[in-house]
Amino acid sequence: MGKKSTSLLLAGLAAGAYAYFKKPENRDKAVEAFNSTKVKVNDFIETQKQNLQDRSNTDSSNSDTTVTGDVNEDYHLDEKDMVSEGALTSVQYYNEEAQERLDAKRNLQQGDN
Incomplete structure (x- = not known):
């Protein structure tokens, strides 16, 4: 029973995605949103790397703290x-x-x- 409902759910999602992306303006919106999100994620990762690097440079003289990423x-x-x-x-x-x-x-x- 679980396998059948999962298959139906996936088929419904695929049909909905096909219907949505059938229009060129929807495809363009989706690609634009994806690229925007990708840029934001990359900027966030770079900022976090820089913060971690700055903290490790600042704390390298202080032996009482250990810098870890998270x-x-x-x-x-x-x-x-x-x-x-x-x-x-x-x-x-x-x-x-x-x-x-x-x-x-x-x-x-x-x-x-």
């Missing part, structure tokens, strides 16, 4: 802080557990004496 610097710094705090929390937890085991062992040894 990560906001402020967020990345906060993320580093969270990781360092999390690492300290787990170390602290491990040290407390180890200390409790050591204290329990000492109490057992003192109780045996």
Whole structure:
């Protein structure tokens, strides 16, 4: 059932596209819209590349930040802080557990004496 409805949907879309692009003015509009979109996308990509390059040049002297293509610097710094705090929390937890085991062992040894 799903295959049949998908086939019908695609056939309907193809028929609609044919009917729309049959007129030369519609084809011209579509080509113009496509070319305009292509130019805008290329401009956006170039701008993003330039921004990334500018950030990497600015931040190369600052070793506390790591520049990546899709990560906001402020967020990345906060993320580093969270990781360092999390690492300290787990170390602290491990040290407390180890200390409790050591204290329990000492109490057992003192109780045996």
